[in-house]
Amino acid sequence: MKRKWTLPLLTAAMTLMATGAAQAQRLWTLQQCIDYALENNISLRQSRLTQAQNAEDVLMRRAALLPSLSFSTNQNASWRPFNESYVNLSGGTMTSTNSEVNYNGSYGLNAQWTVWNGGRNQKNLEKSKLTVEQAEYATEASANTIQEQITQYYVQILYLNEAVGVSRQVLEASKLQRDRAREMVEVGSLARADLMQLEAQVSQDEYNVVNAQTQADNYRLRLKQLLELVGTDDFDVAKPQVDDAQVLTPLPPKADVYAQAYAVRPEIQSSKLSIESAELDVDIARRGFYPSVSMSAGVGTSNSSGMKTAATEQWKKNLNNSVGLTVSVPIFDNRQNRTNVRKAKLSKEAADLSLQDTEQQLYRNIENYWLQARNAQQQYVAAKANVASMQESYNLLSEQFRLGLKNIVELTTGKNNLLQAEQQLLEAKYTALLNLALLRFYQGDSLHL
Numbered sequence: 001m002k003r004k005w006t007l008p009l010l011t012a013a014m015t016l017m018a019t020g021a022a023q024a025q026r027l028w029t030l031q032q033c034i035d036y037a038l039e040n041n042i043s044l045r046q047s048r049l050t051q052a053q054n055a056e057d058v059l060m061r062r063a064a065l066l067p068s069l070s071f072s073t074n075q076n077a078s079w080r081p082f083n084e085s086y087v088n089l090s091g092g093t094m095t096s097t098n099s100e101v102n103y104n105g106s107y108g109l110n111a112q113w114t115v116w117n118g119g120r121n122q123k124n125l126e127k128s129k130l131t132v133e134q135a136e137y138a139t140e141a142s143a144n145t146i147q148e149q150i151t152q153y154y155v156q157i158l159y160l161n162e163a164v165g166v167s168r169q170v171l172e173a174s175k176l177q178r179d180r181a182r183e184m185v186e187v188g189s190l191a192r193a194d195l196m197q198l199e200a201q202v203s204q205d206e207y208n209v210v211n212a213q214t215q216a217d218n219y220r221l222r223l224k225q226l227l228e229l230v231g232t233d234d235f236d237v238a239k240p241q242v243d244d245a246q247v248l249t250p251l252p253p254k255a256d257v258y259a260q261a262y263a264v265r266p267e268i269q270s271s272k273l274s275i276e277s278a279e280l281d282v283d284i285a286r287r288g289f290y291p292s293v294s295m296s297a298g299v300g301t302s303n304s305s306g307m308k309t310a311a312t313e314q315w316k317k318n319l320n321n322s323v324g325l326t327v328s329v330p331i332f333d334n335r336q337n338r339t340n341v342r343k344a345k346l347s348k349e350a351a352d353l354s355l356q357d358t359e360q361q362l363y364r365n366i367e368n369y370w371l372q373a374r375n376a377q378q379q380y381v382a383a384k385a386n387v388a389s390m391q392e393s394y395n396l397l398s399e400q401f402r403l404g405l406k407n408i409v410e411l412t413t414g415k416n417n418l419l420q421a422e423q424q425l426l427e428a429k430y431t432a433l434l435n436l437a438l439l440r441f442y443q444g445d446s447l448h449l
Contacts, residue, residue: 027238030449033150033227038143040228047139054132061125067113067295078102104304107315111297118290127280130273137270144266144441146226151437151447153223157237159430160216166422167212170415171205173398177411178202180402194408201412240449247432248377252439254370258363261442265362271355278348285344288337291329298322366442369435376432383425390418 028036038044079101114121178198184190224235262268299321303314330337397414400406433449441447 026234027236029238030151030154030240030447033154033223033237034147034447036229037146037150037227041146041226042228044139044142044146047135047142051132051135051139054128054135058125058128058132061121061128064114064121065125067111069109069111072108072110073105075105076103102305104302106300106302108298108300113295115293115295117292117294118287120284120287123280123284123287127277127284130277130280134270134273134277137266137273140266141270147447148438148441149226150223151441152434153219153226154237155430155434155437155449157216157219157223158239159426160212160219161237161239162426163423164209164212164216166419166426167205167209170419171202171209173415174198174202174205177398177401181408184404189404197408197412201415242429242433242449246436246449247380247429249436251370251373251377251436252443254367257366257370257439257443260444261362261366262359264444265442267358268355268362271351271358274351275348275355278344278351281344282341282348285337285340288333288340289330291327294326294328296322296324296326362442366439369438369442373432373435373439376428376435379428380425380432383421383428387418387421387425390414390421394418 178195178201181190181195181198185192185195220235220237223237229235299319301315301319303311303318307314309317394414394417397406397411401408401411437447437449
């Protein structure tokens, strides 16, 4: 029996098909890629969990300043397996044994409070707060790294997509020349050897198209993996509208970029906090030479079987209270405290060097992006003029080849020169866009082309 499609059902099916097609054909903008990665990237989510763990440490360090309170109880039962009972007199002591089950229990409530331990608890609390801030900066630094990687992959895909388009245009031109050459061979105005060279050139151009497409697919896969996308086969990026003014945007002075980056980059702030944390470690280690004072208090009672009084009466009679004060003064600790102080000072020196290295790495990155942007802008201007010149030369060569005035070698050389010029233009264009975007990002701006 044939299934009849009613109009509402058919409309719904077409809507679903259109929706699926729209989703499959979705083009991701750079901002969409960044937003999705910041929300779903696993390493970032792990960093946020580390932040939450460090925040719990702060609560624990704060609670360590308060007294602790615990309750304990001990319940024991014993059983004599034999029914015989007797009284034994030995050394003036009378003991008895019987077959009854004996039971006893004890109960205690105990409090402990470190009144002062050289101020180490307060300093450890400060250190925990710094650790939380460092974790926040570490998460931000990871997010920045991921955004930079996304932008690099995104721009590379844009470049390769256009390179594929250029290669396809070259392939189409090669096919037209081959077809024209076949006609010339038929009328006897071109040697078959030249036609074979054009056939080989078409095959080479087809390979170039496939190779460029493969490279673009590889970078799309890298970007998908960075975004943690699974099961999205038809993934591609949206091509932004870019004009010469964007490519040739004036470069800011390197010193200005560095000054702004130094004030906002999380890796710099994290390194500064590492120095503060190391200074606290030195202070904490020194306080190991100080005496410590602690207090304790307890309330306890017990009961046992075989007594004539009730358990509640025993608890009352056996109730005992205690309070204590402990003062500990370090005299000789086998050089442990001195070693802790020395190691903490060395860690402080290492933190200072780490900040210097981070500062130099930041400047190297900015200097590298600035130089690449400047060189790419200069190359873009030269490449644009070169493409126009090579295009005009190739058009002239193609016409002369059609008229039999140029041979296949000259034509192939002209085409290769044009292809190389167009690729140089694309490379300069996207290299300039990428490095300009990264320079703005280091200044505190969002990533955009």
